[in-house]
Amino acid sequence: MRKHHKCANSECKTCECGLCCTKINNFGVKRSGIDILKNVNLHIHCGDLTAIIGPNGAGKSTLLKAILGEISHTGELQFLDAQNNGTTRPSIGYVPQKLDLDSSSPTSVLDLFAAAHTNMPIWFSYPQKMRERVRESLARTQGEHLINKRLGELSGGELQRVLLALALDPIPHLLLLDEPVSGIDQKGLELFYETVSTLRKNYDLSIILVSHDLSLVAEYADRIAFVNNKTIECCGTPQEVFTNTKVIQTFGLDWSNRFRRDEKDRVDNALMV
Numbered sequence: 495m496r497k498h499h500k501c502a503n504s505e506c507k508t509c510e511c512g513l514c515c516t517k518i519n520n521f522g523v524k525r526s527g528i529d530i531l532k533n534v535n536l537h538i539h540c541g542d543l544t545a546i547i548g549p550n551g552a553g554k555s556t557l558l559k560a561i562l563g564e565i566s567h568t569g570e571l572q573f574l575d576a577q578n579n580g581t582t583r584p585s586i587g588y589v590p591q592k593l594d595l596d597s598s599s600p601t602s603v604l605d606l607f608a609a610a611h612t613n614m615p616i617w618f619s620y621p622q623k624m625r626e627r628v629r630e631s632l633a634r635t636q637g638e639h640l641i642n643k644r645l646g647e648l649s650g651g652e653l654q655r656v657l658l659a660l661a662l663d664p665i666p667h668l669l670l671l672d673e674p675v676s677g678i679d680q681k682g683l684e685l686f687y688e689t690v691s692t693l694r695k696n697y698d699l700s701i702i703l704v705s706h707d708l709s710l711v712a713e714y715a716d717r718i719a720f721v722n723n724k725t726i727e728c729c730g731t732p733q734e735v736f737t738n739t740k741v742i743q744t745f746g747l748d749w750s751n752r753f754r755r756d757e758k759d760r761v762d763n764a765l766m767v
Contacts, residue, residue, distance in 0.1 A: 515539045516561075516584075516668060516700060520569035523553070523560050530556050533725050534569070538668070541698040543691065545711040547735075548721035549744060554704045555591070557721070558670045561702070562588060584667030589657045589674045597646035603656050604628055604641050610660060631663040632656070635689050651675075651682030655689070662693065669693075671703040683707060687714045708745065712736055712752075720744075 521534035531553045538544050546554045560567040573584055607628040608620055625641070632638040637655040640648065648656065654674050661669060675686045687710045694701055705711050711718060711732070718735040720728045728738045735741055736749045 515574050517570070517572040517574060518561070519572065521557070521560065521571070522568040523556055523565060524568075529724055531560070531567075531721075531724055534721075536719055536726060536729065538700050538702060540667075540700050541694065542716040543694050543701045543703060543714060545715035545718045546702060546704045546721055547706070547708065547711060547718060547741075552721040553724060554721050555672050558588075558672050558702065558704060561668075561670065562586060585664070587661030587666035587669045589654070589661050589669075589671045591673045591676055593653065593657065595645050595653075599644070599646055601645050602641075603632070603637075603643055603645065603648075606645060606656070607631065607660060607663070611663070627663075631659045634662055634693065635659040636685075649682075650678045651685065654678065654682075654686060658686075658689070662697075665697050665699075667700065669699050669701045671701065671705075673704050673706065675705075675707065683710060690714070708736075708747070712749070 516538040518534055518536040518538075521531060521536075522529065523531040534557065536544070546557065548554055556565070559565045561571065604620060604625065608624060611627075612624070629638050629641055632641055632655075635655040635658045637652065637659055640652055640656060643652075645653070645656075658671075658674065671690070675683050678686065687707075690701065690703070691714050693699055703711075703715070713732075715732055717730065718732055719726045720735055720738065720741050722740065722744060727740050728735055730738075736747070736752075742748050
């Protein structure tokens with residue numbers, strides 16, 4: 495399990511992988527000469543879950559694709575070590591919004607993992623070592639029982655657990671989740687967020703999560719970035735962001751009382767110790 499150490503000259507944290515933080519400076523993306531994102535600045539610290547929220551079409555998924563290198567961008571994308579020096583590009587895990595599958599395909603979860611990690615045709619039998627690796631990966635997301643199921647038989651929640659396990663094999667330095675629980679019921683939503691939170695703690699993962707599930711984001715995220723009008727209009731703790739006037743106006747919610755109540759409960763619990 496990775497351990498945190500303090501950076502010598504910043505508030506970043508670092509882990510054995512050497513990654514301290516990911517810095518996005520003056521980021522911009524254009525499409526056909528039109529700004530999709532501009533002047534985006536964001537720092538992602540090792541071990542933190544940073545949620546990206548905002549209205550539809552604000553550029554949230556575009557930001558993830560630019561970080562992945564799938565689309566070109568202007569500005570800087572830096573990966574820094576504990577001494578604030580640039581380091582090599584880290585390994586990045588990615589879970590997309592959706593995966594188009596042929597429900598009639600005989601491809602199994604085991605086949606999917608084998609195709610990702612070997613050149614072995616999927617109709618071959620797999621060695622025990624491969625099966626053990628896949629089972630271990632699926633266990634990270636409570637999905638080991640799915641190893642022999644056909645992809646077309648999986649529920650939405652099961653498929654997302656499989657895709658998350660695949661993104662974590664091997665364990666990456668940076669994990670990008672693009673609305674990974676779209677169309678999943680409330681129980682599946684809560685299980686997914688609990689799983690991601692546990693993985694973050696166990697492996698010191700830097701996680702960027704695009705989400706519309708504001709209540710769960712408020713509960714699980716360390717920091718939140720609000721994307722609107724082609725840029726990040728505010729960024730901070732859940733309390734700072736969800737009490738921001740622009741966020742309240744955009745989503746039509748005011749959680750000021752909620753956070754005051756949460757703070758009162760925290761103080762009351764501390765006094766009882």
